[in-house]
Amino acid sequence: MALTEGIGIGTSRAPSRVLFGPHETNLARERDISDRHVAYYAARAAGGAGVLVTETASVHDSDRPYERAPLARDCGPGWAAVAEACRPHGTVVLAGLGHSGSQGSSAFSQRALWAPSRVPDVASRELPMEMDQRHVDALVAGFGAGAEAAMRSGLHGVEVQAGQFSLVRQFLSGLTNQRGDEYGSDRTRLLREVLAAVREAAGTGIVGLRLSCDELAPWAGITPEAAPEIVEAAVEWIDYLVVVRGSAMGASATHPDLHTEPGFNIDLCRDVRAAVAGRVPVVLQGSVVDPDQAQRVLDDGAADLVEMTRAQIAEPDLVALLRAGERERIRPCVLCNQKCRVRDNRNPLVSCVANPVAGHETEEPPMIGLPDSRSPAEADPVLVVGGGPAGMEAARVLASQGRPVELVERADRLGGMASRAAEVGGRGRLRELVDWQSAELRRLGVRVRLGVEAGENDLTDREVLVATGSAPGPRSYEIRGGTVLDVTELLDGAETADPVLVFDPVGDAVGVGIAELLAGRGSATAIVTQDQVVGTQLAITGDLADANARLQRAGVALQKRSLLREVHADHVVLEDVFTAERREVPAATVVHCGHRLPDTSLPAERRAGDNVAPRTVHEAILEGRRAAQRMSVPVGGPR
Template sequence: MRLTEPVTLGPRTAPSRVVFGPHETNLARGRALSDRHVAYYARRAAGGAGLIVTETASVHPSDWPYERAPLAADCGPGWAATAAACAPHGALVVASLGHSGSQGSSAYHQSALWAPSRVADVVSRELPMELEEPELDALRAGFADAARIAAASGLDGVEIEAGQHSLLRQFLSGLTNQRQDAYGTDRALLLRQVLAAVRAGIGAGRLLGLRLSCDELAPWAGITPAHAEELARELAPLLDYLVVVRGSAMAVSATRPDFHTPAGFNTELCAAVRAAVDGRVPVVLQGSVTDPARAEDALTGGTADLVEMTRAQIAAPELVALVRSGHPERVRPCVLCNQKCRVRDNRNPVVSCAVDPRSGHETEDPPDFPRGRPVAGAAAERRTDAPGRPDDVPPGTSGSGEPDAVLVVGGGPAGLEAARVLAAHGRRVELVERAGRLGGMLRVAGGRWSPLLDWLEAEVRRLGVTVRTATAAGEAELTGRRVVLATGSRPGPRRYDIDGGTVLEAADVLAGRAEVPDGPVLVDDPVGDATGVAVAELLAARGTAVLFVTQDPVAGTQLALTGDLADAHGRLVRAGVTLLRRTVLRSVLADAALVEDVLTGEQRKVGCAAVVHCGHRLPDTELSGPDGAVHAGDRVAPRTVHEALLEGRRAALALCGADGGGAR
């Protein structure tokens, strides 16, 4: 496959055509790259990534866009450690350098934001200062100094950020650059000056890449594909590679949308830019490319010369190695949920992955190998293509010759992950599930989660786990055994009265187990996550009239964390869903529901044939289990897929640690 072939980028050669692009991680210590960064990038290098671009570092102290944003002046030791850790695997490592300008934050440095013109940011509404020549001099010097630090640290080069969150993009765009001087009449002038300064800073023999917004999705004044093609032709001789992205402050979710946006959404844009540069510079496709087959098609079809697969490698760091070894089916799928890899919010979470909870936690969470094998270091990370159980660990033993069997009760995501990790550590595992299929509540959600369930099931079977479905475990069967209880959840309490009428569970509606009346259906969403929105969209798509009740000012308020809040609201409105915001459900009646305004207390009746309950669920504790049983997932507290997988993993590692195996 071309995907796994080497590619020449200027004076360097990458071992594959797969890029691990720059993204916020919150792994920094202060504003410096940390040991967690090093382990995070090294894991992707060991997995076969060809080009690794580190988290964007601000080139000047005037830019502090989020609390743990790296500052180039502080990144030298971290860049050096990253380069050293990735070098044994051949991956090229370059530093992303940028300045977020008016899209930054003044909360940390408590100074005015920098911008080409006095145009308030459309998101923060903050009015920035207009850069004068002293600030422009400092900016150019900041890029040059950062480039010199990167080169002195042993990196293979730098990538200049002129994408969505970028002061350089703001200079390129008529949306934000309304200057009357040379930087306004020639909006690319500053970018050319920065590229020249950076090229001088890195010296000969190192890469210079550019991440360029080629469509701001604001054609009335912003950068359009036609403008980008012309600019790319002009800049191509100055570059060693070009990454084609889209988006601006006008479309913040456009760069990293979730699964509602088709994968590979930048394909046509990238192909047009690549045609415009006509082979003068390698072009990188970016935009929700998670499937190796799709990436291969982009390469063979002439769309791009390399493919950025950042979220795919957050979910499956060993992606390239598995494809290269002939096992693409073993690549853990990215489902584009954005639940844990988007970290730029007021919680300051560390980057991770809903489907691989070890991502971002490489320094404290050991790889999946049985006792007697290394649990840290490059040798362990490279061992990704061995089929089945390791040859030197006989089935039914822990690696030391002693019987070591574990029973996992529950075949949802927590139980499947616990069984997978236990088997990977050499344990003999039996998994029982009372339903006829594996998957639990994740199977109910269906759709985007099906590839993950298929992968989990395939892995537990590959590792030799004995799987029994349509089997209800009894207390007697659990006695005297090492047990993981992952028995899932049951419907939770109602916060309203039911005086006649029909109330359906969201899980039953999503699974197709409930008979939904034709008349208006009220979707009650006290949680504000993806469930209520998904139910409303499903029913509206069937032609059902839907009333959506939420206590919040906006539907699906928790979707702000995944970047889908505005888009979800738009989808509901376009689908004809009636939104009853700042409203709570008080009573379900025979043909109506009594709702109450949370601000005024005013109550009124709305007609509906049924109510769909989208509230919290409770742990299913019908099976108590033996003393010492380890609980995981919804059995502990029903939450998201990430918590289910994380606790399944932790349960497995706890049992491994109890008899001398590796544990977190």
Template sequence: MKLVDPVRLGRSSAPSRVLFGPHETNLGRERDISDRHVAYYAARAAGGAGVLVTEIASAHDSDWPYERAPLASRCGPGWAAVAEACRPHGTVVLAGLGHSGSQGSSAFSQRVLWAPSRVADVASREMPMELEQDEIDSLVAGFAAASREAVRSGLHGVELNAGQFSLLRQFLSGLTNQRGDGYGTDRTRLLREVLAAVREAVGDGVLGLRLSCDELAPWAGITPEAAAGIVESIREDVDYLAVVRGSAMGTSATRPDLHTEPGFNIDLCRAIRESAAGAPVVLQGSVVDPGQAQRALDDGVADLVEMTRAQIADPDVVAKTRSGTPARPCVLCNQKCQVRDNRNPIITCIVNPSAGHEPDEIPISMEVGSRISMEIGDLSSMEIGSRVSTGVGDPSSVGVRSRSGVRGGSEPVLVVGGGPAGLEAARVLASRGRAVTLVEREEQLGGMVRRAAEVAGRGRVWQAIEWLEAEVRRLGVEVRLGVEAGPAELAGREVVVATGSVPGPWGFKVEGGAVLDVVEALSADVSAGPVVVHDPVGDHVGVGVAELLAARGVESAIVTQDQVVGTQLALTGDLADANARLQRAGVALEKRSLLREVHPDHVVLEDVHTAETRERPAAVVVHCGHRLPDETLEGTRIGDCVAPRTIHEAILEGRRAAGGLR
């Protein structure tokens, strides 16, 4: 069976074996499925997704896990719109349904959390209430009502969540179910009751189940062996089973970042499929490569493959697989697609800023001399005049900066800088028929991403550059390496400047000793310690450099003013794992500390609370602080030479600049 072949689920036929799984998006309008959802899902259906599961909606109003979490009783019109938008593509569209239980939030509902037993959640530490029979009956009825509404709205059926953030999983697990009644002596009882009620509600519609088959807590949680027994008890009641892992004990396990190898659930899925006895099984687990997905099918691991993040990065993964065209890669960084936090960010992707913004016009702010047309998806719909700033749903309208003005025309465009911003600008310009020359002072493209890929565990980010380089060469961009462009070369030309950044201020006294900017450190042979990594930012850079040095056998320490090392990694789900890696590697963690002085053989640190100072041995200091823009050239500046930020902003501004140069 081929990944792009149709597959039958119940009485429905899906056009491919690729599933676009349920995930938080923050695209909702209050607790409704919005028009933003509709455009988002329609793009993936048009790209070939065989099965599409909408964002999990709370099946009962006692559950309000995050501010824009859909509520099933309000989703009917939105589900109907999604069904209508996806129908021309043949995609099997299912409503994700669940209840977060004790892993939810009382901040929005101001109601007590529901749970099988009085066991405080390990993350929030909040004590839930233990459900009694009336609440259980209401919960089962809520799942049935939500399922009826889904099929009434035109969806093919539903997928129930008994995986991460799930009350149904909490009833299945000894970690959270300590009841003495029938729901405790038979922990599958509630799940079976819900499945029976939902089957009656959907009739011949599709009924899928997302099941945690390994809570990674073998002392009391669901183990693969226990999951096999659960599957045997319910396999006749479902049309497919999506195999996942994780629990409240390790929320990042379900959707880890790029430090975890893709396909991490392959062995688990293979074992569970044997217990499924013919019920179709879905492989989940950071599968982003169609080749790996096909191998999983060939090896009998699964019948379908979930490729959610791959389809966020490129909605057309399936269509491109059919045609043999390389898809835009997902680098598994979690930087823009992991959105379950209190900022309520809209889902998007560092390599595909269109994701999540399909209905919107690109926010833009630049001086222009003519009317321009562009849209975030195909850069084709927005008319703007002089000094326009607009952006629906995205406050980051400033980014592209022009000093000389930008005009439309047919003359060749010069792009200075071959990092992600310059490459994206060149790619989009060339795709629109413009002649483009790209010059890069180094002998290799990639800019700061080349350095970022050298940091421990982040090699996958280089795939974004490989794809961009292949695209600009395919589109006929003239690429000139080892060329330093000066003001003379820019005179009289249409120019996009993407020259990147320069080292920023240190913020500490240097009384001798070796201090290296992080870029210098990655280029140098730092093989002797002790080394102190100064990390005032708290993202992946400082942590990765410390890991890299430790892997070389260099005695190292990392200094941060924060309570934990790498505090920004909480946003990508890597905070706990990163700290564990550092400790296993023997890196000293100097927390709540400011670097004040550097001397030939030591540094002086200051406690952020008490202002007490202490010395630490150091032969080399690696500074991983903020950098500053390189402002040496005039033109339409984008990316780090406006303000050093991430790959996402660089690619987004490259796309904006290309639209402005139409």
């Protein structure tokens, strides 16, 4: 069975075996499914998604886990618009339904959190209320009402959430269900009641179940050994099953970042599928972003469908490109979680470092071909100076409109700081994005010259975009001796003497990754941060706890709540941020991982990426794209 082949699910038929799963987007205007959702989902349906599950909607107003979390009773018109937009493509469209229970938030509702028992949530530490029968009845009724509304809206059915953030899962688990009534003695009872209500409301529509089959807490939680019994209690009401892992005990487990190898649930999914014994299709979820791996999963019989959510955020046309035999054109997902993981208090819209159009489909300006209807041969040539992510994206967009483009890069390879970042501990997948951009430039006929230093004389007689990246920033400490290396110098092969101290005033993946890299080489390594924990920005990507654990396992000394004040030949002076007390720490080499500044050595009217303000690869690609769009006349544009 091919990934691009159709499959029957319940009374419907999906056009491919690729599922676009439910995930937080913050695309709602209030608590609805908005026009932004519609455009976002329609793009993935047009690209060949076989099954599409909308963002999980709360089935009761007691649940508002984040500010823009959809509420099922408000989603009817939005669901109908999604159904209408996706219908021409044949995609099976389902409404995600759930309740976060004790993993929710009382910040918006100002009400006690619902839970099976009074067990504080391990993340928020908030103590929930214990539900009585009235609350259970209201919950079950809410699931039924949500399913009925979804069917009235023209959707094919619903998917019930019993995965990581789920009250239903909390009733299934000994970690959170310590009740003395029937819901405690038979922990599958609520699941059966919910599914029965949903099945009755959905009629002949599809009922799917997203189930955590491993809470990664074997002392009391749902285990792989216990999962088949739960599945057996549910299978008579469902039309498909999505096998996931995770709970409050492992917040990063369900959608981990690039430090976790894709396909981590394959063995678990295979075992559950064997227990299902062909009664319903089984879906693998597990950071699968490579179509070849997805196909192997199907060939090996581990699953009937594969969820490729992040892969389709990065590349909406994933299935369509596979069908067209253009596998190499699929924009890669690097699993960095920087822009697609949005369940935090900043309320960012979902997007993608590789594809900044994702989540912003309603705002993307249309691209219109060439000015004055000229042929590509007659179009004005463009020079792009700098072959990092910004420069390559600008060149790609311009060339896709037919503009003749020349890109010059002073280094002997493309990629800029993204290539450097790929060398840092655990971040090698970033190389895939650089390789894809490079391949696109070749396909589009961009003339690329490496090892070329552009001067002011090169910036005449044609349109120019400067994307020459960044330079080391200022130092906020005195250097009275010793060796201080910029992070780029270290990655270029500069030698270090032990002990090495990594100065990380930013708190992102760079400082942590460099410390891991050095420790992996056997260097005595310490990392200095002014924060209470190392790598605070990694909370955004879900890697904060895991990163600190990796550092400690590697033997890296964590110098927290400290500022670097002086560097000497054999030591540094650190200052406590609270007490201002100073102390000496041995160090022969300091690696500086601070903010960088734009490289402004070339005059330019048009700049992009780090040449404007050094930030992440997302901003570089986004600004490269925008700069290219401003250099052309906008209708139909690059993918």
